Amino acid sequence: MAEVVDLRSRAVLPIGTVMTLTALSARQIRYYEKQGLVHPQRTAGNHRMYALNDVDALIDIKDQLASGLSLDDIKRLRKPRQPVNETSDAAVRQALRAELLNQSRMNQNPSGPSVSQGFGFRP
Amino acid sequence: MAEVVDLRSRAVLPIGTVMTLTALSARQIRYYEKQGLVHPQRTAGNHRMYALNDVDALIDIKDQLASGLSLDDIKRLRKPRQPVNETSDAAVRQALRAELLNQSRMNQNPSGPSVSQGFGFRP
DNA sequence: CCAATGATGTCAGCTTATCTGACATTCGGG
DNA sequence: CCCGAATGTCAGATAAGCTGACATCATTGG
CATH class of the missing domain: 1.10.1660.10 (Multidrug-efflux Transporter Regulator; Chain: A; Domain 2)
Structure with a gap:
């Protein structure tokens, strides 16, 4: 249905x-x-x-x-025109940087899981 | 989860x-x-x-x-305190009336199926 | 038949929510 | 040090929503 x-x-x-x-x-x-x-x-x-x-x-x-990505980074990730082209090395470095940052500063991130399955979270 | x-x-x-x-x-x-x-x-x-x-x-x-029910009818249907008590005969007549009406005048009812399904999971 | 009741429309006056545009702030990197 | 990215904030305007009252129109019990 x-x-x-x-x-x-x-x-x-x-x-x-x-x-x-x-x-x-x-x-x-x-x-x-x-x-x-x-x-x-x-x-x-x-x-x-x-x-x-x-x-x-x-x-x-x-x-x-x-996780350290910029909005431009995210934009690119959203549109996989071509996997990655010329300026890939820069992008890779970005990703690596993000990775590292993500590890080291697991700061305050109370954002729960995606709302998809069951919407919210919140007691 | x-x-x-x-x-x-x-x-x-x-x-x-x-x-x-x-x-x-x-x-x-x-x-x-x-x-x-x-x-x-x-x-x-x-x-x-x-x-x-x-x-x-x-x-x-x-x-x-x-389908011919009144809001009071619907209210009662929602709260099955006791199946039906004293004034049941009146309620029964209501239901019967609704039944008949429902048969005869299957009027315009463009309201689609319940919105329920389809919100909360991904295809 | 008629007045009472149920369900809905509509309008007014008011408050909350959102919109756009501009200016301010903060922070990291070249 | 300066720039740009990301965000805050404020003002002025419009849309959306709220309550309360009065109107309408069937139905129905008497």
Whole structure:
């Protein structure tokens, strides 16, 4: 009984909800959008509306940022145009750097698992 | 990996979204709430926030209303305190009436299947 | 038949949520 | 030291939501 539209891809969440679900600020969410990392729909009144998939994507972005990657890095990882081209060495170094950083500074990262399976977390 | 809180029961949807998801008016949704049939949470700013479970409940209510039941009938069906007590005959007549009505006037009911399935897992 | 009731529409006045754009801040690396 | 990336914050404007009241329209019990 497949639904007409899968709920996971249906834009039903306002930015306020996404803020609490991702623990990101509205500023951050909008900024990531400007960087082309998420593409929320808009209501007739121009308000952003997100799907669960967007929430997952944002959580991934957050994790990747926390692991030391830059938004540009993440952008590239999202679009595997070609596996990696000329400037690969730079990218590799980036990744390595991220790896190292991730190891050494396992800082405060209360961001739970992806919302996908069961949405939230929170006692 | 059960989540602390299942997405299905997490209040993340504003009433506008619920309106489109259920094809009910805000007036109807709020009225059903006043009748004790749904219990949305509230934001700090007093805005209602619904969970997917609420959406399903509302769709059920809509179907039952369309089948001829009254909100009071639906209320009783929700709380099977005791199967049926003193005033059962009245309830029975209600049910019968609903049955008949349901048969005769299979009117317009474009409400798709429950939204339930399709939100919480990935294809 | 008629008044009472249930379900819904609609409007007004108000508060909250979100939007955009601009300026400020912080921090790491060349 | 300066620059750019990422984020905070504030102001002014619009959309979205809230409550309460009055209107409408069937149904139904008397």
